[in-house]
Amino acid sequence: MSTAVSPLAPPDFPEMPVIAGVRLATAAAGIRYKGRTDVLLALLDKGTAVAGVFTKSKCPSAPVEWCRAKLQGGAARALVVNSGNANAFTGKTGKASTALTAQIAAKAVGCSTSDVFLASTGVIGEPLDATKFDGVLAQLAETATPDRWMDAAKAIMTTDTFPKVATATVKLGKAKVTINGMAKGAGMIMPDMATMLSFIFTDAPLSASVLQSLLKAGVEDTFNALTIDGDTSTSDTLLAFATGAAAANGAPKISRAGDPRLKAFTKAFQQILADLSEQVARDGEGARKLVEVVVEGATTKPSARRIAMSIANSPLVKTAIAGEDANWGRVVMAVGKAGEPANRDKLSISFNGIRVAKSGARDPSYNEKEVSEAMKAPKVQIKVALGLGKAKDRVLTCDLTKEYVAINGDYRS
Amino acid sequence: MSTAVSPLAPPDFPEMPVIAGVRLATAAAGIRYKGRTDVLLALLDKGTAVAGVFTKSKCPSAPVEWCRAKLQGGAARALVVNSGNANAFTGKTGKASTALTAQIAAKAVGCSTSDVFLASTGVIGEPLDATKFDGVLAQLAETATPDRWMDAAKAIMTTDTFPKVATATVKLGKAKVTINGMAKGAGMIMPDMATMLSFIFTDAPLSASVLQSLLKAGVEDTFNALTIDGDTSTSDTLLAFATGAAAANGAPKISRAGDPRLKAFTKAFQQILADLSEQVARDGEGARKLVEVVVEGATTKPSARRIAMSIANSPLVKTAIAGEDANWGRVVMAVGKAGEPANRDKLSISFNGIRVAKSGARDPSYNEKEVSEAMKAPKVQIKVALGLGKAKDRVLTCDLTKEYVAINGDYRS
Numbered sequence: 001m002s003t004a005v006s007p008l009a010p011p012d013f014p015e016m017p018v019i020a021g022v023r024l025a026t027a028a029a030g031i032r033y034k035g036r037t038d039v040l041l042a043l044l045d046k047g048t049a050v051a052g053v054f055t056k057s058k059c060p061s062a063p064v065e066w067c068r069a070k071l072q073g074g075a076a077r078a079l080v081v082n083s084g085n086a087n088a089f090t091g092k093t094g095k096a097s098t099a100l101t102a103q104i105a106a107k108a109v110g111c112s113t114s115d116v117f118l119a120s121t122g123v124i125g126e127p128l129d130a131t132k133f134d135g136v137l138a139q140l141a142e143t144a145t146p147d148r149w150m151d152a153a154k155a156i157m158t159t160d161t162f163p164k165v166a167t168a169t170v171k172l173g174k175a176k177v178t179i180n181g182m183a184k185g186a187g188m189i190m191p192d193m194a195t196m197l198s199f200i201f202t203d204a205p206l207s208a209s210v211l212q213s214l215l216k217a218g219v220e221d222t223f224n225a226l227t228i229d230g231d232t233s234t235s236d237t238l239l240a241f242a243t244g245a246a247a248a249n250g251a252p253k254i255s256r257a258g259d260p261r262l263k264a265f266t267k268a269f270q271q272i273l274a275d276l277s278e279q280v281a282r283d284g285e286g287a288r289k290l291v292e293v294v295v296e297g298a299t300t301k302p303s304a305r306r307i308a309m310s311i312a313n314s315p316l317v318k319t320a321i322a323g324e325d326a327n328w329g330r331v332v333m334a335v336g337k338a339g340e341p342a343n344r345d346k347l348s349i350s351f352n353g354i355r356v357a358k359s360g361a362r363d364p365s366y367n368e369k370e371v372s373e374a375m376k377a378p379k380v381q382i383k384v385a386l387g388l389g390k391a392k393d394r395v396l397t398c399d400l401t402k403e404y405v406a407i408n409g410d411y412r413s
Numbered sequence: 414m415s416t417a418v419s420p421l422a423p424p425d426f427p428e429m430p431v432i433a434g435v436r437l438a439t440a441a442a443g444i445r446y447k448g449r450t451d452v453l454l455a456l457l458d459k460g461t462a463v464a465g466v467f468t469k470s471k472c473p474s475a476p477v478e479w480c481r482a483k484l485q486g487g488a489a490r491a492l493v494v495n496s497g498n499a500n501a502f503t504g505k506t507g508k509a510s511t512a513l514t515a516q517i518a519a520k521a522v523g524c525s526t527s528d529v530f531l532a533s534t535g536v537i538g539e540p541l542d543a544t545k546f547d548g549v550l551a552q553l554a555e556t557a558t559p560d561r562w563m564d565a566a567k568a569i570m571t572t573d574t575f576p577k578v579a580t581a582t583v584k585l586g587k588a589k590v591t592i593n594g595m596a597k598g599a600g601m602i603m604p605d606m607a608t609m610l611s612f613i614f615t616d617a618p619l620s621a622s623v624l625q626s627l628l629k630a631g632v633e634d635t636f637n638a639l640t641i642d643g644d645t646s647t648s649d650t651l652l653a654f655a656t657g658a659a660a661a662n663g664a665p666k667i668s669r670a671g672d673p674r675l676k677a678f679t680k681a682f683q684q685i686l687a688d689l690s691e692q693v694a695r696d697g698e699g700a701r702k703l704v705e706v707v708v709e710g711a712t713t714k715p716s717a718r719r720i721a722m723s724i725a726n727s728p729l730v731k732t733a734i735a736g737e738d739a740n741w742g743r744v745v746m747a748v749g750k751a752g753e754p755a756n757r758d759k760l761s762i763s764f765n766g767i768r769v770a771k772s773g774a775r776d777p778s779y780n781e782k783e784v785s786e787a788m789k790a791p792k793v794q795i796k797v798a799l800g801l802g803k804a805k806d807r808v809l810t811c812d813l814t815k816e817y818v819a820i821n822g823d824y825r826s
Binding site: 404 | 536738
């Protein structure tokens with residue numbers, strides 16, 4: 001595993017406030033490595049609503065199947081996350097393992113197993129020994145405190161080089177409510193969902209269905225507009241929890257998705273998702289450049305998205321960015337292979353605001369030196385104007401470096 | 414560019430026989446680098462039939478558009494191939510450049526421009542100065558000889574580390590006919606078509622429509638079942654030429670695709686395509702392992718193909734192979750993300766014949782040491798049994814190494 005922190009990491013972390021109704025604790029349960037913090041328990045007060053979106057993989061992990069089933073109830077009392085083992089492709093053992101983990105957690109917390117949510121990240125295909133949680137979760141339940149946000153974000157990391165957190169405080173009615181989020185990503189990241197694991201917590205009194213609507217709308221242009229390597233995890237999980245504790249301060253209970261009082265909250269919630277998903281791109285395995293692909297002038301937004309994803313997933317485009325080479329030819333290739341409406345002779349392409357190609361050929365004003373200089377920036381924007389319609393879209397990715405190959409060439413060993 | 418020959422290169426090259434009606438010559442025209450052989454002229458006798466299949470890119474190169482238009486005539490007298498510049502995304506200049514090249518060639522050969530076929534490979538987005546062919550093609554037309562097959566295969570290389578040729582001699586009726594083929598590949602390779610450039614020549618007297626049928630059927634399980642990096646070139650071109658010269662030795666003229674006399678020829682033709690496409694996989698940029706992905710037990714063949722391609726294009730699977738790691742978890746991921754029918758709990762996965770996963774979990778007989786040993790082989794077969802139906806398919810690819818990133822991170826500079 002890589003040890004150096006990504007050069008694209010944010011310069012500092014936000015102060016993470018307490019969320020009434022949420023307590024956190026972490027431990028080293030020896031899931032894969034001895035002495036490494038690998039379990040997070042989040043305790044949620046009674047009345048907490050839950051919503052979630054998951055990988056679209058046809059071979060989802062056992063915890064994903066568990067959460068999907070338990071979402072029906074809409075209520076949560078505990079979240080157990082482990083790193084080191086994804087409990088994916090583990091057959092009947094995997095299913096038994098989730099059930100046992102939930103039993104241990106439910107006993108520790110004093111709730112029903114239906115109110116326990118699970119997420120696992122790490123190696124696929126290895127049985128997860130849930131007995132390792134025995135004792136550990138009970139101890140965590142006793143020692144959990146409301147302030148351990150950074151510890152929690154660190155506990156869920158695998159090949160991540162920095163913990164990913166975001167926070168916002170916003171008015172709901174006349175009361176202040178808070179949203180905290182954390183994520184882990186790094187590799188095997190492509191919609192849908194993009195990040196492997198992300199958890200959002202708020203004290204706003206939202207019903208489960210409101211929370212679900214916010215999530216569904218929120219991921220479209222954030223986590224689902226993000227790709228590291230085009231590989232969709234079996235475990236991608238984004239869960240949101242609303243404790244409702246802010247009702248005590250006068251925050252109104254919201255049970256309808258279109259409620260106008262939700263406006264500021266919705267914006268802040270969306271911003272948290274955008275912030276976390278950008279952090280995941282900034283910590284793509286081996287990443288040295290954050291890459292924003294903007295496609296405009298498309299016939300439809302889904303068409304713009306597919307072209308943007310074709311560019312963002314192209315190994316040739318990504319290696320060119322790693323080499324600080326404004327190789328617009330490869331961008332043309334990626335537009336062409338997307339299979340979406342495109343007219344070669346109407347295409348214009350810019351790198352970091354400098355137009356290099358226009359009307360299907362090199363821009364007459366092209367200046368190699370100027371472009372080369374611009375490509376040295378840590379963030380590279382590739383903008384493609386298709387010249388066909390008015391739709392646009394944007395996705396985030398990172399470059400493809402030798403470090404990506406090194407990280408993934410000996411991950412299991 | 415990489416200079417070392419791929420460790421997966423064939424140990425030797427076949428003796429390439431003469432094909433009556435075909436003469437070859439190469440030169441250094443200074444298209445991109447001075448003193449490097451970068452032009453091939455193939456002279457074809459009167460009566461030569463031609464067929465072709467091309468990239469499905471929505472932004473094809475100017476030579477691809479030229480060839481598509483000229484195929485209507487079904488007759489060829491000259492093929493001009495240059496490396497160094499793909500004449501793709503070059504706008505009106507590109508179109509003018511193909512017309513000028515064809516004019517120069519037609520004058521040199523003494524034929525109509527409609528009988529001139531063109532292919533260009535190399536950098537995209539740079540104008541191709543066709544005046545560089547002036548004089549050069551006339552000289553090549555004068556000096557062309559029937560025996561320069563290896564020179565020709567070398568002239569069309571870009572980042573290839575070895576020239577790719579194949580030959581077969583087979584009976585058509587009672588006469589011997591010969592098929593010679595060459596290809597160049599290396600990167601930006603994914604159906605449809607897989608290789609950037611490939612040319613097949615035969616002295617068999619086949620009509621253009623027969624040749625087109627043979628090509629169309631032949632690429633399906635060869636060039637279209639091949640991927641290096643999932644990136645489809647703007648320039649992919651496979652042309653086949655039949656001089657008909659073997660008619661003088663008594664070979665029957667074939668003008669119907671289903672003609673039973675074609676049986677042996679069809680098999681040999683298909684074998685040439687299979688041979689060349691495998692050589693392209695063996696020379697994938699930075700490749701250290703040839704990877705064969707076999708998917709069986711699928712509901713349909715297209716479904717098996719899509720799952721096989723999802724595995725073959727997964728950066729995580731490809732880097733695992735580079736690391737000699739039988740990481741079946743990543744194979745499960747790639748099956749899951751394909752979006753095709755798959756049941757996690759019925760999946761079995763083998764590496765080089767050793768079953769590592771069975772019924773959706775690790776094979777009870779799994780022996781890490783035995784598998785690790787098997788992964789050291791230069792060819793790795795990944796076999797996935799879906800357990801759903803009877804359809805199967807197979808694709809070829811290579812591993813993803815740091816050298817791929819190095820080759821593509823500074824290609825233009």
